[in-house]
Amino acid sequence: MNKTARIKKNYHLIKYRKLAVVSLLIGFLSAFLAISLKRLTEHYEEIFFHKASINWFLMIVFPVFGLSVIYFLRHYLFQKKENKGIKEIFDTTAQRKNSLPIYKIPSHFINGLITVVFGGSTGIEVSTVIASATIGSVAQEKDNLFNRHKTDLICAGVAAGITALFFSPFAGILFAWEVISKKITKTFLFSCTIAVAISLGFIYLLDEKPLFAVKITGWHLHAIPYFILLGIIAGMNSVYLTKCVLLFKRHFSKIKKHRNRIIIGSIILSSSLLLLPQLYGEGYHEIKENILLSNDLTLTVSLAISFIAIIIFKPIATSATLAAGGDGGVFAPSIFIGGFIGLLLAICLNTFFGANVIPLNFMILGMGAMLSASIHAPFTAIFLTCGLINDYSLFIPIFIVCIVAKYTAKMIYPHTVYTYAAATK
Template sequence: MNNTTWIKKNYLRIKWQKLIVVSILIGFLSAFLGISLKKITEYYEDIFFNQTESNPLFFILFPVFGLSIIYFLRKYLFRKKENKGIKEVFESTNSTSKNLPLYKIPSHFINGLLTVIFGGSTGIEVSTVVASATIGAVAQRKQNVFRQYKTELICAGVAAGITALFSSPVAGILFALEVISKRVTRAFLISNLIAVATAFGLVFLLNEKPLFIVTITTWHLRAIPYFILLGILAGINSVYLTRCVLFFKSQFSKIKVQYFKILTGSLLLSISLFIFPQLYGEGYHAIKTLFAGSNEIPLSFSLAFTFIGIILLKPIVTSITLASGGDGGVFAPSLFIGAFLGLLVALILNTYLNANVIPVNFMVIGMAAVLSASIHAPFTAIFLVCGLTNDYTLFIPILAVCLISKYTAKLICPFTVYSYSPSLSK
């Protein structure tokens, strides 16, 4: 072996060793950030939501207070730099000159937390994704040897963050692949597998429980036509969500005075929360309530009207939350819409067609279907929802319905909130 060959092999060995070490570090930090944000958000959201139940006046005060604090933090602490959500990650991975600066970690962590706990109708998932992506981006810039692995290390942070939130390492890797990277390299596999293994190890060590406690026993072949119907409806609802987000962001961008934007958004959000408290924050409290009583809920006109109102209004209040300065995305809203849509479809089928379908199954499948269509990532949605419930009984129908919902959505609208650019709508 000549000297040049030995130096080259030694350099490669050192480079892969460093990549392994930095992937462990990214995995741990991203998972720690994700779990911390989830725990803090759950704790304070529960406290503030209970306050609104005892005094509805807080439905008016909380949104304006939360959005105002975010505005002042952005203006004075984060130097008037706005958060663009996952588009920031796309811009960074698609450009050698654009980077995710370090301040994105505290900015998204704090703003995501404040948005949700004070009633903003979105979730912390996108805040976690961008913050954990920044951890990967910062790590990549620390060593020249990682210059060529920018996308891989950003994806490692994202995958670890998703793993921490949903206790599903497969969903973490698939989200990084389907939404961010869209290609597999050896460095991607090594860094992402190590990062999610580290993240899942921390999840296991901290004994993190599934978000939803659900008992799923079986599913029946006779329900397949109804699953197809649910997939189509989920695709349509996801397009409605996407269009709402884009429309309200466009309309609110015309308001030049930032505080007018906050007051307008807060007023609309407060009215919506007062009418439908289920829309408060992530909405996971409402989903848990539905799961607990889904098999005993009788369909009535008022219940159907409530469900339809919630399904139609959720995309609007989510869009208003984001357009008026809140931090978040469409993850939690998609799961929320899917749960209510699935249960409504099941109740209608059982009441009027005597279909004898299992409501809880339709809730779980609906959650995965709307998420799949909203982000055009069916395999991420499958494993994410199965991780949320810690149950894979419905894997086959979820797979089929997620594919149906995605392609239904793509047929109507070729882009998502994340992939949209003005040229695509022309």
């Protein structure tokens, strides 16, 4: 081996050793952050939602208070910079000189927590993604050797954070690839695999449980046409969600005074919560209740009106939350809406057509289909949905609905909330 070859070999050896160490740290910190935010949000959301359920006026007070606190924190603590969601990562990875400042970690952590706890109709997933991406970005700045691998380290943080939230290492890596990186390199796989492995170990160490506890009894081949129908309906609804969010953001951006944005957003959000308390926060509490009842529900006029209202008003409440300054994205709303679409469709099919489908299965499939269509990332949605229940029995049906939903949505409207923002920079 000549001298040049030895130098090159040593350089690669040193690089991968350093990447291994920094990926390990990124994985640990991202998982710790994600699980901390998840547990804090679950704990305080339950308390505040219970208080609001027995004191209706708190459905009005909480959104105003939460959005106001976020504004003042941003104004006095977080350099007067608005959180722009996934677009912040795109801006950072687009140019080598750009980076995510370290204050983005507490900014998204605190604002994401406050948004959901005080009734904001979104979730902590995007807050977690940006905060964990920032961990990767900050780590990249600590050594010149990592300059060429900024995107890989950011993706390592994102993959670890998603893994910790959704109990699915495949979903973490696939989301980093489908949404953030758009390409797979050796260093991408190396960094993400180490970070996700550490995150997975952290999950088992803390004995984290899947988000939804369900018992799947199997599925039937005769239901495949209904799976396709569910995918089409979910794809259409995802376009409604996307356009709703974009419309609210566009109109609210024309309102110059933040005070007026908060007031208008709070009025819309509070009205939605008074009408449908199920829209409070992430809404996972409502999904869990319906999972328990799903196979025993029968179609009534009140049930149909309630479910249809939830499907229509959740995008409006989510859009008002985000446009008024709340922190979050479309992850949790997509899962929430998809669950109700799937359950309503299954009950209707059984009632009017004697389809003999399993409502619980359709709830799970609806979650995956809606998420796939909303973010145009079907493979992320497939494994994330399996991670939600820690069960791969429905893998083939989930695959079908996620693919159908994604391409249905894309045919109707080519953009997601993420890609529209990136395309209009």
